[in-house]
Amino acid sequence: MSQFDASNANCEYVQCAVCEKTITGGKWFARLKHGEFMVALCCPLCTEAFESKPGAYVRRIETLQFIRDAQSQSPLNE
Numbered sequence: 409m410s411q412f413d414a415s416n417a418n419c420e421y422v423q424c425a426v427c428e429k430t431i432t433g434g435k436w437f438a439r440l441k442h443g444e445f446m447v448a449l450c451c452p453l454c455t456e457a458f459e460s461k462p463g464a465y466v467r468r469i470e471t472l473q474f475i476r477d478a479q480s481q482s483p484l485n486e
């Protein structure tokens with residue numbers, strides 16, 4: 409599952425959608441839903457940044473996930 413997915417309120421590990429800081433134990437500042445995504449934000453500044461252009465951050469998350477998925481499916485890791 410995605411490291412940016414905060415749709416489960418009890419998730420032990422999620423990354424801030426803006427600064428990618430690791431957030432553990434549900435200690436996020438805020439959770440925001442944007443389209444299909446529920447993201448976690450670590451602080452007021454990141455929340456403000458996300459709200460100013462949510463589309464850009466969601467696209468970045470999608471790109472990061474695509475890259476990581478591609479890497480994890482690489483035959484080199486088998």
Ligand SMILES: [Zn+2]
Binds near residue numbers: 424428450451454
């Ligand atoms: Zn942050």
